[in-house]
Amino acid sequence: MDIVNTFATILARPDLWAGTLRFAAPLTLAALGGVISERSGVVNIAMEGMMLVGAFFAVLVGAATHDIVLATLASVLCGGLIATFHGVASIHLRANQIVSGMAINLFALGLTSFLMFRFYATSGTPSDIPALPDVNIPVINSIPFVGAVIGDLNSIVWVSILAVPVTWWFLFRTRIGLRIRAVGEHPRAADTLGVSVFRMRYLCVILSGLFSGLGGAYLALSVAHSFSDNMTSGAGFIALAAMIFGKWHPVGAFLACLLFGFGQSLGINLQGTGFPDQLVAATPYVLTVVALAGFVGRAVAPAADGVPYEVGE
Amino acid sequence: MTALVSPVVPETIPSATPYLQMRGITKAFGTLLANDHVDLTVRDREIHAVVGENGAGKTTLMNILYGLIHPDSGEIVIDGSPVRIRGPRDAIAVGIGMVHQHFQLVPVMTVAENVVLGQEPGGIVVDRRAAVRQVGELSERFGLVVDPTARVETLPVGVQQRVELLKILYRGSRLLVFDEPTAVLTPQETDELFEILRGLVAGGKTVILITHKLNEVMAISERVTVLRQGRNAGELETAKTSPAEIARAMVGREVLLRVERDEAHIGEERLRLDGLKANSDRQLPALDGIDLTIRSGEIVGIAGVSGNGQLELAEVIAGLRPVTDGHVFLGGEDVAHQTTAERRVHGLAYIPEDRQARGLVLPFDVKDNLILGSQSRPPFAQRGQRNSDAVDERAKELIQRYDIRPPDPEAPAQSLSGGNQQKVVVARELAENPKVLVAAEPARGLDVGATEFIHRQLIEQRDHGLAILLISSELDEIFSLSDSIAVIYRGHIVEVVPSAAADRERIGLLMAGGTIEGGTPSASQVAQAAAALANEPPGTPPVESAHQ
Numbered sequence A: 001m002d003i004v005n006t007f008a009t010i011l012a013r014p015d016l017w018a019g020t021l022r023f024a025a026p027l028t029l030a031a032l033g034g035v036i037s038e039r040s041g042v043v044n045i046a047m048e049g050m051m052l053v054g055a056f057f058a059v060l061v062g063a064a065t066h067d068i069v070l071a072t073l074a075s076v077l078c079g080g081l082i083a084t085f086h087g088v089a090s091i092h093l094r095a096n097q098i099v100s101g102m103a104i105n106l107f108a109l110g111l112t113s114f115l116m117f118r119f120y121a122t123s124g125t126p127s128d129i130p131a132l133p134d135v136n137i138p139v140i141n142s143i144p145f146v147g148a149v150i151g152d153l154n155s156i157v158w159v160s161i162l163a164v165p166v167t168w169w170f171l172f173r174t175r176i177g178l179r180i181r182a183v184g185e186h187p188r189a190a191d192t193l194g195v196s197v198f199r200m201r202y203l204c205v206i207l208s209g210l211f212s213g214l215g216g217a218y219l220a221l222s223v224a225h226s227f228s229d230n231m232t233s234g235a236g237f238i239a240l241a242a243m244i245f246g247k248w249h250p251v252g253a254f255l256a257c258l259l260f261g262f263g264q265s266l267g268i269n270l271q272g273t274g275f276p277d278q279l280v281a282a283t284p285y286v287l288t289v290v291a292l293a294g295f296v297g298r299a300v301a302p303a304a305d306g307v308p309y310e311v312g313e
Numbered sequence B: 001m002t003a004l005v006s007p008v009v010p011e012t013i014p015s016a017t018p019y020l021q022m023r024g025i026t027k028a029f030g031t032l033l034a035n036d037h038v039d040l041t042v043r044d045r046e047i048h049a050v051v052g053e054n055g056a057g058k059t060t061l062m063n064i065l066y067g068l069i070h071p072d073s074g075e076i077v078i079d080g081s082p083v084r085i086r087g088p089r090d091a092i093a094v095g096i097g098m099v100h101q102h103f104q105l106v107p108v109m110t111v112a113e114n115v116v117l118g119q120e121p122g123g124i125v126v127d128r129r130a131a132v133r134q135v136g137e138l139s140e141r142f143g144l145v146v147d148p149t150a151r152v153e154t155l156p157v158g159v160q161q162r163v164e165l166l167k168i169l170y171r172g173s174r175l176l177v178f179d180e181p182t183a184v185l186t187p188q189e190t191d192e193l194f195e196i197l198r199g200l201v202a203g204g205k206t207v208i209l210i211t212h213k214l215n216e217v218m219a220i221s222e223r224v225t226v227l228r229q230g231r232n233a234g235e236l237e238t239a240k241t242s243p244a245e246i247a248r249a250m251v252g253r254e255v256l257l258r259v260e261r262d263e264a265h266i267g268e269e270r271l272r273l274d275g276l277k278a279n280s281d282r283q284l285p286a287l288d289g290i291d292l293t294i295r296s297g298e299i300v301g302i303a304g305v306s307g308n309g310q311l312e313l314a315e316v317i318a319g320l321r322p323v324t325d326g327h328v329f330l331g332g333e334d335v336a337h338q339t340t341a342e343r344r345v346h347g348l349a350y351i352p353e354d355r356q357a358r359g360l361v362l363p364f365d366v367k368d369n370l371i372l373g374s375q376s377r378p379p380f381a382q383r384g385q386r387n388s389d390a391v392d393e394r395a396k397e398l399i400q401r402y403d404i405r406p407p408d409p410e411a412p413a414q415s416l417s418g419g420n421q422q423k424v425v426v427a428r429e430l431a432e433n434p435k436v437l438v439a440a441e442p443a444r445g446l447d448v449g450a451t452e453f454i455h456r457q458l459i460e461q462r463d464h465g466l467a468i469l470l471i472s473s474e475l476d477e478i479f480s481l482s483d484s485i486a487v488i489y490r491g492h493i494v495e496v497v498p499s500a501a502a503d504r505e506r507i508g509l510l511m512a513g514g515t516i517e518g519g520t521p522s523a524s525q526v527a528q529a530a531a532a533l534a535n536e537p538p539g540t541p542p543v544e545s546a547h548q
């Protein structure tokens, strides 16, 4: 009875649900980026590294300029830049995309640790970096439960939620989206119709970098308000899992991110209740494995995902 | 930039300048000269056939025309003015459209999406309703029946080809290139396609057609360009030539257009199917109690209008499709629930219908493809290790024996021409001295010389005691190779007749579902079967019902 009661109180806490959205936001951004990249046929496991680089440069530029716009822009662009490396390796040089992605993750970890040491070795990152603003919604704010959940979320949380329908629309309604999906499924067919496979793939890989970079900015400039070594601690890989769990679909990926966010939030809310909160926090991942093992049906990746394209010659 | 075709064409025909000239086209792949100063001249509004042995360079030449491959030298002239084609985009812009040897369709997308891809109606957002409407109008105007909203992967090959054709027509191409379009079509579908091609030429289009079937060349083309080993080997007026002459130009020697066959020496039972049942991909019954026996030294041909269970039959015997009921006896043992590997040990060999999807591992080199399936048995594996010498030796032997070109054991299978890929599959399947061979479309995509060769191989193996189940959509192939013919209709074997006693009319009637006991098939079924049967080249109306 006790257990049930504890859970009931926790589920009734607005904190649990607001936390779910907060934890889900960076995952959603990275996972959407992954969806875009893989829909074009480039496997992307480098979200982790791209987020980490984004997070660091958000702090670096934020500390230097005290300008939130510049700081955010810097992290987004750095994410895009790192992604371009992945693009060159996997599109032009036809490298193994897993290896290239892993290399970028390791490189990002090393680079940020090095720069961290170089700039902030003694004191840690400065505390006067700008913060991403929260969005205070007047009327909703005063509705009892709802207000406490969504009345005062960070702007990036809203951006991540809005990014879901926008990404869907982009991939499934626009011309470019149609071409992207064609390139990811059957690049040769697209090529024979004059659609540039390389151009589409670069576009998508870079977009995934921009998304992940923004996720990194959110981690550094809102959640942690600082940078520390390996601060993403696997968020990029969780996003990767969400993308697969969501069957390479923006909405599916978002729902998976919400599930993971819920798990994390629940874990935090269970702290101090005497519950093995780590165990609870692990449940979403266990669920994922179970789900992938056959309960949600086969997850079908785009047919040409991970296959470098060779021009006729 | 939505380009739509106008069926109205300028009335003036610039008869002096040919519509298309390719001059001195040269392309080398490494040391191999795929095209060696090739010339091709195509007149306005003609159907121009391009023929040549497997690997002669036909696809390469067409890919150069379409901008998919860049030539080392040579020029392309359209309507008298030289053009530079750097990619498919340029080719489309100058009015060239191509139906590729292996279809270029996105399986998970709809017909309309596949057609408009790259030139979608609408602004930033694709106007999907307009796409469906335009594709619908187009298919109506040209008599290409297809549902624009259907997903391509659900469509049979014949319909997929219509989608390919719609793609070209949508772009308003004037020059239509078809690379072996009939290889995957049934005789009826071929007839339909040729009817459509004639209509398009009457409407002002120009057609280049690649095919290995000389009767098709005779039936539909006006002129023929022959390639041999990357070079021009003649340009012929169809009306003034004969299949034998074309074949001679292609191969450089006299070709027997039919195989010699001795009396069969029939031995013991090798394969027996007993009440065999299986489902189609859509989980509908495809085989409905097949009983059939094949003995050592005989070839049993399966005749049927395609889609009556022949492919499922081949797959069930090979072990690729589950048996829902009944037995498959291989050398007396029931293998119905054994794995493919176990069946191979029992001496089963299988030439699949689709060489790219099932016959080959495309990125692997030729020598590995030649031992696939035997890789873990001696002599290719010894004490768990690969014996490279044995692999090399086998590859050398088979490449020579089957004249696989280029004769390079290290070439990846995907770099081979379609016909040479087929030779790799056939060579491998016959190499291990099998006891039973299931051959589905064994000569698909092969040139006349190679077809003759493969047919002779099959006969020779039969004379050595091999039991062969032959599945082919070409009745000529069935009649010329089989010792007995089994007619399949809706998953039943309706009759087995010795081929010497087989009568084409009667087989055709049975294929269409007519029974001797009096069930009369519908008129359309008879027409279908008659078309399949037509001994004449496709395109010449076989029966009065085919036309008004």
Ligand SMILES: Nc1ncnc2c1ncn2[C@@H]1O[C@H](COP(=O)(O)OP(=O)(O)OP(=O)(O)O)[C@@H](O)[C@H]1O
Pocket: A312, A313, B029, B032, B034, B052, B053, B054, B055, B056, B057, B058, B059, B060, B061, B101, B405, B406, B415, B416, B417, B418, B419, B420, B445
């Ligand atoms: N990308 C490539 N790399 C290396 N060699 C190639 C490549 N493409 C074609 N070839 C070689 O060029 C030659 C001509 O090939 P092509 O595909 O043009 O023949 P084809 O006349 O179309 O034959 P088929 O009738 O069998 O389709 C072949 O020997 C083939 O192996």
Ligand SMILES: [Mg+2]
Pocket: B058, B059, B060, B101, B179, B417, B418
């Ligand atoms: Mg070819």
